[in-house]
Amino acid sequence: xxxxxxxxxxxxxxxxxxxxxxxxxxxxxxxxxxxxxxxxxxxxxxxxxxxxxxxxxxxxxxxxxxxxxxxxxxxxxxxxxxxxxxx
Amino acid sequence: xxxxxxxxxxxxxxxxxxxxxxxxxxxxxxxxxxxxxxxxxxxxxxxxxxxxxxxxxxxxxxxxxxxxxxxxxxxxxxxxxxxxxxxxxxxxxxxxxxxxxxxxxxxxxxxxxxxxxxxxxxxxxxxxxxxxxxxxxxxxxxxxxxxxxxxxxxxxxxxxxxxxxxxxxxxxxxxxxxxxxxxxxxxxxxxxxxxxxxxxxxxxxxxxxxxxxxxxxxxxxxxxxxxxxxxxxxxxxxxxxxxxxxxxxxxxxxxxxxxxxxxxxxxxxxxxxxxxxxxxxxxxxxxxxxxxxxxxxxxxxxxxxxxxxxxxxxxxxxxxxxxxxxxxxxxxxxxxxxxxxxxxxxxxxxxxxxxxxxxxxxxxxxxxxxxxx
Amino acid sequence: xxxxxxxxxxxxxxxxxxxxxxxxxxxxxxxxxxxxxxxxxxxxxxxxxxxxxxxxxxxxxxxxxxxxxxxxxxxxxxxxxxxxxxxxxxxxxxxxxxxxxxxxxxxxxxxxxxxxxxxxxxxxxxxxxxxxxxxxxxxxxxxxxxxxxxxxxxxxxxxxxxxxxxxxxxxxxxxxxxxxxxxxxxxxxxxxxxxxxxxxxxxxxxxxxxxxxxxxxxxxxxxxxxxxxxxxxxxxxxxxxxxxxxxxxxxxxxxxxxxxxxxxxxxxxxx
Numbered sequence: 001x002x003x004x005x006x007x008x009x010x011x012x013x014x015x016x017x018x019x020x021x022x023x024x025x026x027x028x029x030x031x032x033x034x035x036x037x038x039x040x041x042x043x044x045x046x047x048x049x050x051x052x053x054x055x056x057x058x059x060x061x062x063x064x065x066x067x068x069x070x071x072x073x074x075x076x077x078x079x080x081x082x083x084x085x086x087x
Numbered sequence: 088x089x090x091x092x093x094x095x096x097x098x099x100x101x102x103x104x105x106x107x108x109x110x111x112x113x114x115x116x117x118x119x120x121x122x123x124x125x126x127x128x129x130x131x132x133x134x135x136x137x138x139x140x141x142x143x144x145x146x147x148x149x150x151x152x153x154x155x156x157x158x159x160x161x162x163x164x165x166x167x168x169x170x171x172x173x174x175x176x177x178x179x180x181x182x183x184x185x186x187x188x189x190x191x192x193x194x195x196x197x198x199x200x201x202x203x204x205x206x207x208x209x210x211x212x213x214x215x216x217x218x219x220x221x222x223x224x225x226x227x228x229x230x231x232x233x234x235x236x237x238x239x240x241x242x243x244x245x246x247x248x249x250x251x252x253x254x255x256x257x258x259x260x261x262x263x264x265x266x267x268x269x270x271x272x273x274x275x276x277x278x279x280x281x282x283x284x285x286x287x288x289x290x291x292x293x294x295x296x297x298x299x300x301x302x303x304x305x306x307x308x309x310x311x312x313x314x315x316x317x318x319x320x321x322x323x324x325x326x327x328x329x330x331x332x333x334x335x336x337x338x339x340x341x342x343x344x345x346x347x348x349x350x351x352x353x354x355x356x357x358x359x360x361x362x363x364x365x366x367x368x369x370x371x372x373x374x375x376x377x378x379x380x381x382x383x384x385x386x387x388x389x390x391x392x393x394x395x396x397x398x399x400x401x402x403x404x405x406x407x408x409x410x411x412x413x414x415x416x417x418x419x420x421x422x423x424x425x426x427x428x429x430x431x432x433x434x435x436x437x438x439x440x441x442x443x444x445x446x447x448x449x450x451x452x453x454x455x456x457x458x459x460x
Numbered sequence: 461x462x463x464x465x466x467x468x469x470x471x472x473x474x475x476x477x478x479x480x481x482x483x484x485x486x487x488x489x490x491x492x493x494x495x496x497x498x499x500x501x502x503x504x505x506x507x508x509x510x511x512x513x514x515x516x517x518x519x520x521x522x523x524x525x526x527x528x529x530x531x532x533x534x535x536x537x538x539x540x541x542x543x544x545x546x547x548x549x550x551x552x553x554x555x556x557x558x559x560x561x562x563x564x565x566x567x568x569x570x571x572x573x574x575x576x577x578x579x580x581x582x583x584x585x586x587x588x589x590x591x592x593x594x595x596x597x598x599x600x601x602x603x604x605x606x607x608x609x610x611x612x613x614x615x616x617x618x619x620x621x622x623x624x625x626x627x628x629x630x631x632x633x634x635x636x637x638x639x640x641x642x643x644x645x646x647x648x649x650x651x652x653x654x655x656x657x658x659x660x661x662x663x664x665x666x667x668x669x670x671x672x673x674x675x676x677x678x679x680x681x682x683x684x685x686x687x688x689x690x691x692x693x694x695x696x697x698x699x700x701x702x703x704x705x706x707x708x709x710x711x712x713x714x715x716x717x718x719x720x721x722x723x724x725x726x727x728x729x730x731x
Contacts, residue, residue, distance in 0.1 A: 006471075008484070009471065009473070009477050009481070010473055011473055011475065011476055012473040013487060013495070014473075014474070016495060016496060019702075020501035020702045020703070020705075021702065022703075022706060025703075026661060026662050033468070047470050048473045049468035049469060049471065050468070050469055052471075055662075057662035058662075059485045059487075060507070060666060061507060061659070061661065061665060061706075062507070063501075063502065063503050063504065063505075063506040064495070064501075064506065065488040065492070065495035065506070066487065067487065068476075068483065068485065068486050068487050069485040070476065070477050070481040070482065070483050070484060071481060072477065072480065072481045073480040073481060073482070074479070074480065076477075076479055078471075080468065080469050081469075109559060109563055111559065135562040135563075137559075139555070140584060140585075140588040141584065143555075143584075144552075144555040144558075144584070144585055144588065145555075146555075147548070147549075147552040147554075147556050147558075147559070148555045148556070148558050148559035149559060150546075150548075150552075150555070150556050150559060151528065151546060151548075151556030151559030151560035151561075152559030152560060152563045153559070154556065154560060155526070155560050155564050157563040159559070159563075173549060174549055174552060177549055181547065276526055276544045276545065277544065277567070278523070278524045278543075278564060278567040278568070279523055279524065279544070280523070280544050281491065281516070281524075281525050282490065282491055282517070282522035282543075283523075284493065284542060286541070286542050286543050286544050286545070287545065288538055288539075288544075288545040288547060289545070289547065290538075290545075292547070295539065296493055296539055296542070297494060297539060298494075298539055299496065299497065299498060299539055
């Protein structure tokens with residue numbers, strides 16, 4: 001078990017995402033990853049893991065206006081489970 | 088108060104009296120003096136005149152200025168107007184009022200003026216003054232019609248109009264005296280509606296705010312309906328001695344002044360000829376022409392080109408009972424060595440000779456342009 | 461060999477946070493009517509547009525702004541822009557902006573053009589508008605291709621760049637050299653502010669927005685012609701995978717069309 005702190009978070013308008021993935025490398029704490037599922041228009045979309053800083057880089061680079069960004073007044077702690085998996 | 092002015096100067100003064108505050112142009116004979124007049128006078132009136140780097144930019148500057156709701160004009164010769172046609176097409180589609188002067192080199196630009204001139208499905212209102220005094224009136228009317236219909240209005244002049252001096256009186260005309268009150272320019276882009284949710288897009292392809300895509304079919308049908316209304320409402324003409332005329336002379340612009348003079352002279356001698364002049368080249372006054380030609384055996388088109396207006400004359404008389412072979416050309420290509428349209432046809436003796444020949448069914452070896460067809 | 465990885469928790473991103481928080485950025489600019497558009501995945505143009513709109517909003521100029529839009533993919537974005545606009549022809553926007561500005565000197569006038577529009581079809585217009593010191597801001601979205609027609613060479617396509625009509629890459633000997641329009645305009649006496657930004661990453665977008673603000677401020681001070689060029693991705697037109705667009709933009713285009721401020725307050729910032 002490890003604790004991860006989020007200083008911010010995002011709301012993602014998943015259904016207008018076109019799956020360009022520009023937000024993935026743009027995210028400084030690397031807490032965005034692409035979904036396995038598809039959205040209503042057939043694209044994978046970003047999902048958020050704990051550790052967002054609320055910096056807004058994703059919002060700046062997104063061509064489809066999919067992000068709203070929030071900064072928490074007090075950091076939020078998430079418990080994450082470390083699991084081993086087979087090769 | 089009347090003052091002696093060259094056509095170019097008088098037209099610029101009339102435009103300023105009509106409220107024109109922006110002009111852009113590129114020098115070209117015989118249009119240059121009109122540009123000079125605006126360049127001198129507009130700054131004095133708080134307006135602007137820009138010596139554009141080409142006709143392409145001149146029409147673009149006029150487009151942008153007119154889009155803000157100001158009264159605006161541009162112009163050139165027919166050659167320069169060829170360069171402007173792409174923008175003129177879009178301005179028409181975007182329904183932006185604009186006055187465009189063609190100080191043409193002769194009358195070879197009739198098709199360019201009356202058939203839309205550029206790409207797309209449209210026509211401009213075209214007014215062709217006979218002399219400087221009428222040009223003063225027509226210039227003020229042109230700004231009124233442009234605003235009334237949200238449509239470009241072309242004034243078709245030439246070297247003679249631009250450079251003939253006449254005594255003119257130029258007074259601002261009220262909207263009422265020019266046809267009635269004008270609609271509010273609520274379409275004009277002044278920058279004030281940003282962020283309101285009601286901001287404007289003055290657009291030639293029917294693109295609207297808030298929704299993707301365009302609807303050109305609906306948009307252009309609306310434009311065509313407007314043009315149908317213009318066609319019904321704005322036909323203008325002048326006719327003389329049509330009663331009992333065996334031959335009707337049809338001519339436009341400054342060349343019509345020669346035709347009118349000769350017809351009056353011949354009538355005084357008892358020769359049965361009449362005179363008809365479209366003042367609006369579009370919409371062409373076809374019904375009025377058909378009525379004027381009702382008793383005539385021959386309709387003779389006097390135009391300084393290879394035969395362009397004659398198409399509109401024949402279309403107007405189609406079904407009137409007059410055979411197509413009775414609509415003849417007594418004009419033709421007639422230009423000077425400089426190419427400015429001051430040709431041998433601009434001579435009342437020559438015009439008189441050709442009218443008589445047409446009346447007598449006699450072929451004339453033309454000064455230029457060959458025998459009558 | 462035994463691998464180990466973290467199965468990361470997925471957080472709810474469908475709704476605003478339940479915890480006390482302040483919103484630091486919303487989906488779209490306050491000067492956007494909609495967020496829905498049909499431009500390709502990974503396109504840089506909506507990103508640049510937002511930077512422009514944010515700058516207008518930040519400066520409080522929305523109710524005195526007129527935009528003149530050229531013809532390219534970005535034309536499709538005009539339906540979402542909540543500013544007064546005039547739609548121009550391909551290449552002609554600087555002349556329209558000139559006429560509009562002369563009649564509305566208090567308005568902020570900007571053009572929105574692509575490289576095909578401005579540097580191919582309308583090169584003469586932008587150069588003369590700049591040389592006249594016309595008090596307007598011309599904006600270039602430069603992706604080095606005609607995106608709307610499907611990825612053809614423009615006047616800014618860099619040497620070696622593959623396009624639909626330079627399939628083996630632009631060859632200087634056969635296709636000629638690219639025009640570095642920002643550098644060209646910066647050299648003219650009538651220009652007050654010239655900058656070239658890029659939207660390949662978040663810092664580039666933030667800088668681009670700052671360039672827009674500085675250009676608009678310069679115009680509102682009446683300093684003369686200002687120019688903001690923005691390098692934008694066109695993965696479709698470049699034939700590169702969408703994810704590689706930002707890297708390609710930065711490395712291939714950005715090494716020729718070098719970003720930064722070129723002229724500030726009428727003074728050149730580079731040799």
